[in-house]
Structures are given as structure tokens and as C-alpha cells.
Amino acid sequence: DTGVSQNPRHKITKRGQNVTFRCDPISEHNRLYWYRQTLGQGPEFLTYFQNEAQLEKSRLLSDRFSAERPKGSFSTLEIQRTEQGDSAMYLCASSLDRVEAFFGQGTRLTVV
Amino acid sequence: SQQGEEDPQALSIQEGENATMNCSYKTSINNLQWYRQNSGRGLVHLILIRSNEREKHSGRLRVTLDTSKKSSSLLITASRAADTASYFCATGAGGTSYGKLTFGQGTILTVHP
Numbered sequence: 001d002t003g004v005s006q007n008p009r010h011k012i013t014k015r016g017q018n019v020t021f022r023c024d025p026i027s028e029h030n031r032l033y034w035y036r037q038t039l040g041q042g043p044e045f046l047t048y049f050q051n052e053a054q055l056e057k058s059r060l061l062s063d064r065f066s067a068e069r070p071k072g073s074f075s076t077l078e079i080q081r082t083e084q085g086d087s088a089m090y091l092c093a094s095s096l097d098r099v100e101a102f103f104g105q106g107t108r109l110t111v112v
Numbered sequence: 113s114q115q116g117e118e119d120p121q122a123l124s125i126q127e128g129e130n131a132t133m134n135c136s137y138k139t140s141i142n143n144l145q146w147y148r149q150n151s152g153r154g155l156v157h158l159i160l161i162r163s164n165e166r167e168k169h170s171g172r173l174r175v176t177l178d179t180s181k182k183s184s185s186l187l188i189t190a191s192r193a194a195d196t197a198s199y200f201c202a203t204g205a206g207g208t209s210y211g212k213l214t215f216g217q218g219t220i221l222t223v224h225p
Contacts, residue, residue: 033212042202042215044215045212045213045214091154100157100160102157103147
């Protein structure tokens, strides 16, 4: 399968714990995006990378959130000291210069 | 924050009927895209229309864009039960935010067999 791959698909964590999600984009796609989606809402932009450079970050991305794309391939999104309000679907997407972004299946985070 | 609004919020039709969903947005755009999302799953890209285009077709999908009214519509013809999903419009800005998409809240479409 050459689509965008996200792991894990589901994560349940206790409040205060750290979590890390991984996204493997479509190979040769140079742009990678992270979005967050809460129930009944559309996805909200968090951040995006062009190759390994993080070009834009949303104000939604608080200090507890950090994203990396070390070699311009896969990316990780870490949330430190999770809060119940962090419970959401975290979506990753990739594109190749063209604007059509292809999304993964998402990681559903539940903070208890 | 959400860029635009979609109308209606929910749409229920019979198989074979056409479904029309509308999207309005607030700021200047470079392009507008429509995505489909089945319950609890990722988003599937349907169609992209650029700001200098007025209409685009893809199979049973027809998208229009009116930049003067800051609105777009998605028409699905001859709907099928498998079209049941949430549909989102997303706008893309140019310049330094070229890669960033801003989504609406979506329209939930239910197609009854």
C-alpha cells in the first residue's frame, strides 16, 4: 500500500502522560501536514513541513505539542502532559508540491 | 478556526437522487478542495478547483466555484448508498500558507437504499 500510513490507529492514555504518533507519507511527497479533528468538526490545521523544514505552526499547537520530520521522510507528533481536551483524531496528510493532499486514516487519541 | 460554513449540515436523500452541498468561505483563496470522510476514518480527496476555474467535473461529481460570492457547491448525481459520508470543503491560500488547508464543518450525507 503506497498511501499515507499512521500509527497507532488508536491510543488511550492517562492524563499527564506523553504520547507520540508517527506518520509515514507517500514516498517522494515533500510536504507533510498534521491536523486535529474533534467530533462533529472539520479538521483543523496544526503544522506542516516541506522536506525536513517546519514551515508553519498553528496557534493550536501549544508548547506541549512538538512535531518533527528529521530526514524529510516520516514525521512524529508528540504531546507532552496530555490533557482531556487533547482527545481527538490526529490526521496526517502529504502532497508533492501540488496542492492535493492525501490523508492517512488518523490516530484516535483518548485521554482518560 | 474554521474558514467557512457548509450548508446544509445534514442531508438525507433516496438512492438515485442528486445531492447538492454548499460551502462558503471568508478570505481570498488559491484553491478549494472537497473531501469525503466515512465515519471514523481518514479523508478521501474528491476534487480540486483553482480560483481561476468556475466549474469542474469528475465522474458523478460536479463542483462550481464563485469567487465573487466566496462560495462553492458540490453536486453528486445519481447518488448511491455508498456515498453516505461526511463531505468537507477545504480552502487553500497562496503565498507562505500555500500548503495549509482550512476546512469547513462538513455536511453529513445519508443516502437511503
